Amino acid sequence: MFSLDALPLAASASNLLAAREQMAFTLGFHIVLSCLGVALPATILVANYIGLKKGDEAALELAKRWSKAMAVTFAVGAVTGTVLSFEFGLLWPNFMDRFGAAFGVAFAIEGIFFFLEAIFLAIYIYGWKRLSGWAHFWAGVPMFVTGIGGAFAVVAANAWMNQPQGFTLDAAGKVVDTEPLKVLFNNATGYEVPHMLLAAYMVTGFLVASIYAVGMLKGRRDRLHRLGLLIPLTIGLIATPIQLFVGDTAAREVADHQPAKFAGMECIQETGTHQTEYVGGICTSDGVKAAIPIPDLDSFLVGFSADTKVIGLEDIPVDERPPANTLLHLAFDAMVGIGTALLALGAWMALAWWKKREIPQTPWFLRAVAVSGAGAILALWCGWIVTEVGRQPWIVQGYMRTEEAVTEAGGIWFSFALVLVVYVAIGTIAVKVLRGMSRRWREDGAEPEAEGPYAPPAEAP
Amino acid sequence: MSKADGAAAILWVGATFYALFGGADFGGGFWDLIAGDAERGERPRALIQRSLTPVWEANHVWLIFILVVLWTAFPPAFSAIFSTLYVPIALTALGIVLRGSGFAFRKSLQGLSAQRAAGAAFALSSVLTPFFMGAAVGAIASGNVPADGNGEAFSSWLQPLPLLTGAMFVATGAYLSAVFLVGDARRAGEEDLERYFVRRALAAAGVAGVAAAIGLVELHAEARYVFDRLVAQGLPLVIGSALCGVALLALLLKAGPMGRNPTHDVGNRPIGGWLMRVLAAGAVVAVIWGWGVAQFPYLLPTSLRIDQAAAPDPTLVTVFIVFAVAAVLVLPSLGLLYALSQRDLLESEH
Numbered sequence: 001m002f003s004l005d006a007l008p009l010a011a012s013a014s015n016l017l018a019a020r021e022q023m024a025f026t027l028g029f030h031i032v033l034s035c036l037g038v039a040l041p042a043t044i045l046v047a048n049y050i051g052l053k054k055g056d057e058a059a060l061e062l063a064k065r066w067s068k069a070m071a072v073t074f075a076v077g078a079v080t081g082t083v084l085s086f087e088f089g090l091l092w093p094n095f096m097d098r099f100g101a102a103f104g105v106a107f108a109i110e111g112i113f114f115f116l117e118a119i120f121l122a123i124y125i126y127g128w129k130r131l132s133g134w135a136h137f138w139a140g141v142p143m144f145v146t147g148i149g150g151a152f153a154v155v156a157a158n159a160w161m162n163q164p165q166g167f168t169l170d171a172a173g174k175v176v177d178t179e180p181l182k183v184l185f186n187n188a189t190g191y192e193v194p195h196m197l198l199a200a201y202m203v204t205g206f207l208v209a210s211i212y213a214v215g216m217l218k219g220r221r222d223r224l225h226r227l228g229l230l231i232p233l234t235i236g237l238i239a240t241p242i243q244l245f246v247g248d249t250a251a252r253e254v255a256d257h258q259p260a261k262f263a264g265m266e267c268i269q270e271t272g273t274h275q276t277e278y279v280g281g282i283c284t285s286d287g288v289k290a291a292i293p294i295p296d297l298d299s300f301l302v303g304f305s306a307d308t309k310v311i312g313l314e315d316i317p318v319d320e321r322p323p324a325n326t327l328l329h330l331a332f333d334a335m336v337g338i339g340t341a342l343l344a345l346g347a348w349m350a351l352a353w354w355k356k357r358e359i360p361q362t363p364w365f366l367r368a369v370a371v372s373g374a375g376a377i378l379a380l381w382c383g384w385i386v387t388e389v390g391r392q393p394w395i396v397q398g399y400m401r402t403e404e405a406v407t408e409a410g411g412i413w414f415s416f417a418l419v420l421v422v423y424v425a426i427g428t429i430a431v432k433v434l435r436g437m438s439r440r441w442r443e444d445g446a447e448p449e450a451e452g453p454y455a456p457p458a459e460a461p
Numbered sequence: 462m463s464k465a466d467g468a469a470a471i472l473w474v475g476a477t478f479y480a481l482f483g484g485a486d487f488g489g490g491f492w493d494l495i496a497g498d499a500e501r502g503e504r505p506r507a508l509i510q511r512s513l514t515p516v517w518e519a520n521h522v523w524l525i526f527i528l529v530v531l532w533t534a535f536p537p538a539f540s541a542i543f544s545t546l547y548v549p550i551a552l553t554a555l556g557i558v559l560r561g562s563g564f565a566f567r568k569s570l571q572g573l574s575a576q577r578a579a580g581a582a583f584a585l586s587s588v589l590t591p592f593f594m595g596a597a598v599g600a601i602a603s604g605n606v607p608a609d610g611n612g613e614a615f616s617s618w619l620q621p622l623p624l625l626t627g628a629m630f631v632a633t634g635a636y637l638s639a640v641f642l643v644g645d646a647r648r649a650g651e652e653d654l655e656r657y658f659v660r661r662a663l664a665a666a667g668v669a670g671v672a673a674a675i676g677l678v679e680l681h682a683e684a685r686y687v688f689d690r691l692v693a694q695g696l697p698l699v700i701g702s703a704l705c706g707v708a709l710l711a712l713l714l715k716a717g718p719m720g721r722n723p724t725h726d727v728g729n730r731p732i733g734g735w736l737m738r739v740l741a742a743g744a745v746v747a748v749i750w751g752w753g754v755a756q757f758p759y760l761l762p763t764s765l766r767i768d769q770a771a772a773p774d775p776t777l778v779t780v781f782i783v784f785a786v787a788a789v790l791v792l793p794s795l796g797l798l799y800a801l802s803q804r805d806l807l808e809s810e811h
């Protein structure tokens with residue numbers, strides 16, 4: 001009899017590529033929403049606080065609008081995050097089989113934060129009308145904590161994949177003992193978690209600010225827009241210099257502990273001192289082409305001295321070298337470049353504020369803010385490309401190769417295609433919904449009609 | 462009880478909460494789906510929307526909790542299940558995405574046709590998601606997931622018992638939801654909707670009852686190990702579930718699907734609303750624990766035992782700690798959310 005089980009849905013050999021593409025795409029989608037989940041609560045609470053403390057109607061209005069928008073982004077973030085949890089089993093069952101006992105604890109902790117986040121978010125979003133002002137504000141504060149906690153737990157899991165520790169293997173490679181605290185606080189947690197948290201605040205801050213910058217460029221310069229730009233922009237700009245410092249630390253740690261990744265992202269072929277830093281360019285096996293070389297800088301950045309020895313790809317076994325070196329290198333440069341550009345934006349703003357106590361309202365400043373959100377997201381994606389592609393061919397650095405982890409199930413290309421279609425549709429609709437909300441707010445002036453998903457009322461709570 | 466058994470119990474606690482609250486949310490989508498055209502279905506849909514909006518995301522986290530505990534405490538079981546049942550599980554994931562985003566979008570989309578499309582995505586996936594989830598669970602109970610994973614991709618779950626389990630998941634959610642909505646309608650003072658959902662609760666109870674009866678026959682045929690223990694060690698729970706079901710049926714009939722509602726006492730205070738909910742929940746809880754008892758000591762009957770699949774002790778202890786913290790922090794917070802929501806302090810409309 002014909003059996004469905006015999007259907008050649010896809011050749012297993014190509015599963016690895018399909019699974020990686022699907023994982024990367026779904027993560028890249030989720031991470032943008034989760035940044036909002038991490039950092040929008042604080043942004044909203046700042047506006048809410050200003051509104052309550054100073055009786056500032058515009059600030060309260062902003063807090064309400066942002067919380068309505070968050071209801072939409074949170075829902076999409078929750079379902080796309082759920083897909084990621086399923087993908088651990090659907091795409092990487094062997095990885096979970098072997099290491100779930102070790103790095104699973106991070107996710108177990110994450111579960112608590114997700115619960116609390118979902119609960120207090122609901123109370124905050126739907127509590128605008130009936131809860132009194134300060135009670136409502138305090139009901140929102142746990143979201144701020146849970147966003148940070150949730151991000152900590154997930155990123156600690158990822159950090160563990162980069163610097164695995166806290167487990168004992170038997171001869172067959174099975175995890176026979178674990179030290180959960182060492183898993184959670186592995187060597188990479190210390191820089192990955194703060195780097196990601198700051199990235200979340202940057203993405204959220206610049207993204208929200210860029211929406212209001214576009215509005216101001218269109219001539220809407222009322223107080224609502226100025227405040228709507230000022231609050232998130234300030235948050236993003238405060239995070240930026242700290243982020244560059246943390247990123248710099250991360251790079252040194254990577255050079256020490258994941259030399260293959262570092263050599264890949266800096267495109268270093270030969271081991272030695274006095275390494276040149278290449279900005280941009282194409283990475284080939286005999287050096288970087290079409291780049292701007294800065295002699296000695298790479299060694300200096302790694303060890304604060306041009307005499308620092310940096311390992312090149314020649315010393316990494318061929319089958320342990322990361323793929324796509326040009327991509328890695330350019331992704332790293334783009335991240336650093338965008339970070340530096342955002343720092344310059346902050347300097348611009350600080351200077352203007354110092355002189356005039358006002359946001360610079362010149363078109364060029366507003367244009368720069370208008371693209372800063374997209375820039376921050378791009379930097380975020382680039383950072384993850386560096387981390388994930390740079391770790392290849394390992395899924396757990398030094399312990400398990402990605403090809404060992406992948407599923408033998410059929411149909412992964414098919415599922416990837418389906419995911420693409422569904423996510424593109426959801427992304428498009430989400431943007432449409434958010435734009436529709438903002439159009440309605442504008443049309444109704446300061447009196448948002450009782451519409452939208454949850455429609456906080458216009459009057460103060 | 463060993464540590465591994467303790468972790469399994471935590472898994473079952475998660476499954477219980479998810480079945481009760483997540484299940485009822487799916488059921489809400491089911492009633493939405495069959496509520497008829499825009500005009501006729503408007504009021505029931507609005508009630509469903511109102512009761513679901515503030516809580517569905519929190520309820521959904523129970524599913525994440527189950528997944529996380531499964532892959533942390535019993536990694537080989539997680540891996541075996543996902544590498545075998547990837548078809549129904551992937552369809553479940555698809556359903557979750559469509560459902561969550563459809564629900565979040567439908568109120569805020571402009572234009573009736575767009576709203577309808579989002580509403581349809583929500584309602585339809587509210588039925589398909591629990592169905593495939595149930596099919597996967599049924600396949601596990603039938604012993605079609607080998608301990609090493611990579612079992613049959615289709616014939617593992619395209620069997621009578623798994624498919625029937627899928628249907629039972631849908632019916633159970635619909636039943637729970639209708640009973641919960643009776644209370645919500647009563648609180649909102651919408652007597653006709655109260656009767657509306659009393660009728661639907663009765664119908665769903667009937668379907669779930671019949672499905673359970675056929676399920677027992679199929680269980681006997683396809684999952685002998687589980688059947689034998691269910692009618693021995695699990696018997697008290699089976700009887701408990703049946704008693705709850707019958708008692709609820711009596712209450713529902715008394716509430717009068719047609720006539721005036723006699724469950725209001727003289728002061729017009731509703732009586733029995735909470736009792737109904739507790740009985741409905743009790744019937745479902747008893748079945749879930751009955752299933753657990755019946756497949757004990759196996760996680761995957763009859764190829765993988767709980768103790769064989771368990772992670773090393775420190776990991777299990779961490780799961781216990783997480784569970785204790787969740788009990789202290791999450792349960793009261795959930796209680797607060799439900800309390801605020803039940804007292805209409807959370808607004809989903811105006």
Ligand code: HDD
Nearest residue numbers: 192196199202244247248250251336339379380383384387
């Ligand atoms: C707004 C986003 C953003 C900005 C401006 C920067 N980064 Fe970054 N970077 C990230 C967002 C990010 C990230 C997406 O969040 C990553 C991915 C993994 C992680 O922990 O953070 C990351 C990873 C990451 C890594 C890899 C860590 C690893 O593999 O474990 C390095 C070496 C750097 N970054 C270094 C930098 C430097 C030197 C920067 C600027 C001078 C910088 N980043 C700016």
Ligand code: HEM
Nearest residue numbers: 020023024027028031154155157158384385388389392402
């Ligand atoms: C806890 C956090 C994370 C875990 C456990 C994780 C896990 C994985 C796994 C299992 C893979 C497939 C194997 C591989 O190709 O490396 C992967 C790939 C990938 N992930 Fe991560 N990831 C995490 C966070 C992220 C995030 C937040 C992003 C952001 C966008 C990301 C970006 C990627 C990319 C780009 C790939 C593809 C790599 C390639 O194609 O070579 N990861 N990740």
Ligand code: HEM
Nearest residue numbers: 033034037038074077078081082084085114118151154525
């Ligand atoms: C492979 C990695 C990941 C997995 C498996 C994962 C899983 C999940 C799940 C299951 C949810 C839904 C929880 C709910 O129902 O409320 C979620 C939401 C969320 N995730 Fe992820 N996640 C991953 C990566 C990340 C990363 C790297 C971050 C870090 C910033 C992050 C931050 C969040 C936040 C803040 C939410 C709350 C929902 C939102 O605001 O969108 N996640 N994630």
